[in-house]
């Protein structure tokens with residue numbers, strides 16, 4: 001029997017029921033992902049590939065269909081005076097591995113760890129990121145509080161020592177010869193952060209953007225999510241690093257926006273026809289061109305449509 005805390009910890013993952021839907025053809029899906037890869041591979045492990053997306057910027061594309069050590073995507077940003085690692089991943093081992101890669105690639109130990117939101121697949125490994133008390137952990141106040149409340153295994157001291165970003169203003173993190181902009185956003189959860197490297201035209205999107213995998217609406221405010229993603233798209237960034245799935249360009253983000261819109265349309269139709277979210281989810285099919293997308297759990301369609309129905313009825 002699970003305690004309440006364990007239960008919440010498990011369901012706070014974007015990827016709690018991973019593999020159910022993917023079990024059909026994970027190899028095929030993975031081959032599709034790898035084929036989309038357009039950047040040199042800097043490191044490879046059973047749980048993902050670290051690719052160099054720009055000078056001093058690497059993205060980890062996790063391979064959750066094979067191994068859950070890291071589970072979410074993340075990254076490394078290096079400047080002359082500092083190195084930032086994005087996300088703390090699902091396990092301590094995954095977080096430690098990423099810190100080791102940062103050290104290998106840049107020749108220095110990371111100075112900062114940045115968390116995009118509180119979900120356990122992005123934060124449960126925090127003890128591994130903060131080992132040795134080295135890097136400064138950067139998070140919003142809400143994200144820090146939600147980790148403290150809901151995520152097991154994160155040392156209280158790490159959260160006490162975290163540096164909390166101020167209000168809803170973007171924060172500039174100076175890494176010497178380059179700036180990283182941390183932008184508070186909302187939609188996937190009440191407090192999301194995008195991590196942007198303007199000089200390299202790279203954006204780490206957290207779970208506001210998914211690619212090749214249907215998004216989890218467990219904590220979403222659907223209209224905000226749709227608006228926020230459109231704002232991110234308008235920036236015309238060259239490389240969007242999604243929270244899950246292969247790297248995205250503007251065209252991929254457009255396809256994702258089309259997906260979000262199709263979920264909204266399904267919810268509106270369900271309300272008109274007096275259907276339940278479960279019924280609408282059973283009937284829902286992915287938009288043309290996205291049939292190869294996978295799901296962490298078969299209930300993601302009804303969850304997404306249900307989130308929209310709740311908002312539209314409010």
Ligand SMILES: [Zn+2]
Pocket residue numbers: 013014117119188207
């Ligand atoms: Zn998430």
